Amino acid sequence: MVGMSAPTDQGGLRARKKQRTRAALIDAGLDLFLANGYEATNVDEIAAAVEVSSRTFFRYFASKEDIALAKGAEFDELLLDALASRPAEEPPLTALRHAVLGMLREAATDSGVQRFLSTQHLITRTPALLAGNLRRAVGTEGRLTAEIACRQGVDPDRDMRPRVLVAAVCGALRIGLEATCADPSRELGRMVELVEQAVDLATAGIPQHWGDDPHRW
Amino acid sequence: MVGMSAPTDQGGLRARKKQRTRAALIDAGLDLFLANGYEATNVDEIAAAVEVSSRTFFRYFASKEDIALAKGAEFDELLLDALASRPAEEPPLTALRHAVLGMLREAATDSGVQRFLSTQHLITRTPALLAGNLRRAVGTEGRLTAEIACRQGVDPDRDMRPRVLVAAVCGALRIGLEATCADPSRELGRMVELVEQAVDLATAGIPQHWGDDPHRW
DNA sequence: ACCCAAAGTGTCAGTGACTGCCAATTGTCG
DNA sequence: CGACAATTGGCAGTCACTGACACTTTGGGT
Numbered sequence: 001m002v003g004m005s006a007p008t009d010q011g012g013l014r015a016r017k018k019q020r021t022r023a024a025l026i027d028a029g030l031d032l033f034l035a036n037g038y039e040a041t042n043v044d045e046i047a048a049a050v051e052v053s054s055r056t057f058f059r060y061f062a063s064k065e066d067i068a069l070a071k072g073a074e075f076d077e078l079l080l081d082a083l084a085s086r087p088a089e090e091p092p093l094t095a096l097r098h099a100v101l102g103m104l105r106e107a108a109t110d111s112g113v114q115r116f117l118s119t120q121h122l123i124t125r126t127p128a129l130l131a132g133n134l135r136r137a138v139g140t141e142g143r144l145t146a147e148i149a150c151r152q153g154v155d156p157d158r159d160m161r162p163r164v165l166v167a168a169v170c171g172a173l174r175i176g177l178e179a180t181c182a183d184p185s186r187e188l189g190r191m192v193e194l195v196e197q198a199v200d201l202a203t204a205g206i207p208q209h210w211g212d213d214p215h216r217w
Numbered sequence: 218m219v220g221m222s223a224p225t226d227q228g229g230l231r232a233r234k235k236q237r238t239r240a241a242l243i244d245a246g247l248d249l250f251l252a253n254g255y256e257a258t259n260v261d262e263i264a265a266a267v268e269v270s271s272r273t274f275f276r277y278f279a280s281k282e283d284i285a286l287a288k289g290a291e292f293d294e295l296l297l298d299a300l301a302s303r304p305a306e307e308p309p310l311t312a313l314r315h316a317v318l319g320m321l322r323e324a325a326t327d328s329g330v331q332r333f334l335s336t337q338h339l340i341t342r343t344p345a346l347l348a349g350n351l352r353r354a355v356g357t358e359g360r361l362t363a364e365i366a367c368r369q370g371v372d373p374d375r376d377m378r379p380r381v382l383v384a385a386v387c388g389a390l391r392i393g394l395e396a397t398c399a400d401p402s403r404e405l406g407r408m409v410e411l412v413e414q415a416v417d418l419a420t421a422g423i424p425q426h427w428g429d430d431p432h433r434w
Numbered sequence: 435a436c437c438c439a440a441a442g443t444g445t446c447a448g449t450g451a452c453t454g455c456c457a458a459t460t461g462t463c464g
Numbered sequence: 465c466g467a468c469a470a471t472t473g474g475c476a477g478t479c480a481c482t483g484a485c486a487c488t489t490t491g492g493g494t
Binding site: 127130131132134135138157160161163164167168171172174175176179182194197198201202 | 355381384392396399411418
């Protein structure tokens with residue numbers, strides 16, 4: 001009778017199977033993309049590799065490109081979480097810097113990062129994926145901006161500072177990651193180093209503390 | 218017999234007709250997009266409005282989205298030109314700043330800017346267009362970076378400074394333009410003002426002059 | 435004025451991403 | 465077990481986009 005018995009969310013066999021199928025689709029898709037290229041891989045092949053119909057593929061993912069962008073989306077969630085768990089009194093740039101670098105350092109211990117970097121490299125070489133990835137990144141920028149603006153108690157629609165700060169840091173992150181992918185060694189320590197340097201360059205002159213004046217435009 | 222008689226490039230009737238068709242397709246396409254939305258407009262309708270087959274449409278544009286992004290591409294060319302014509306001895310940030318603001322001020326006198334802003338607004342509201350537009354913008358960033366790096370005599374693959382600088386300015390430009398589109402009045406003076414403020418915020422601490430040390434990473 | 439090669443266009447068939455619909459299957463829970 | 469809901473597969477259809485081929489137009493040389 002319980003009107004809203006969150007139908008099947010976590011423990012059920014059904015839910016676990018769904019998660020497994022989802023992960024298998026991403027895995028198979030990335031394998032094929034990395035082996036044969038994104039355009040040369042069609043959805044039927046990915047679905048067949050997991051023994052699912054292509055119709056089912058589209059019940060798990062809204063588009064083929066979502067497979068290629070899935071890992072990046074996970075990383076962005078980690079970044080959001082990292083920022084959210086920074087102490088509230090920390091000034092915005094410091095919080096962002098620590099969130100980005102802390103997340104990267106943690107990610108560097110994960111065995112899946114190499115795969116992530118390979119995928120990122122594929123993305124930068126594939127126009128359709130590059131476009132989709134940038135859109136996803138901008139979406140994340142928006143959420144980071146909301147968090148920063150909220151912390152500082154400013155309205156991001158009237159005060160451009162949160163947007164500009166987040167854009168600077170995210171741009172630097174993007175450049176650092178691209179440089180890492182371009183480097184054939186793809187050493188993880190270097191990844192953190194490159195991103196840190198890019199962030200420092202981009203934010204050298206942005207004040208740590210913001211005054212309380214609304215800074216209206 | 219002149220072997221290479223640059224077939225038909227500029228003056229010919231043929232070339233002018235092509236230019237007219239191209240412009241008409243962009244115009245009709247934007248009208249339809251702005252009236253009915255991007256997704257709801259299909260290529261056949263645009264082609265029909267210009268009395269051309271849809272096959273011909275794709276001889277003029279590689280994709281439907283190119284219509285929506287065409288104006289932005291023109292603006293980017295103007296920006297490139299503006300940067301190229303800055304004096305060579307000007308420090309990089311100054312040159313970029315003047316190129317962006319000068320271009321915007323000039324554009325503000327053009328009667329087509331309002332249309333451009335409407336289109337930009339549509340782009341930000343349409344995920345597929347947003348993605349394509351960001352990719353285009355990143356392409357332009359690459360060309361700006363090449364120009365800046367060349368002026369400074371550094372290799373952009375080894376020194377991230379040109380990339381970071383250009384990303385900061387372009388990010389600010391994007392934020393300023395978005396703010397302009399969001400403002401219902403869309404006053405052109407305000408456009409320049411907003412972009413100028415965003416650029417200043419983003420680049421406040423980036424040094425005007427770069428030392429001659431290669432700044433290797 | 436005439437002709438020819440090049441450029442431009444339309445038609446048609448085909449691919450591939452993606453969606454709506456319906457019927458069959460399969461967990462879930464009482 | 466037996467109802468019920470979620471999941472799935474197959475199928476038909478839309479739409480962006482492409483290759484191939486035949487037809488028309490145009491520009492330039494004679």
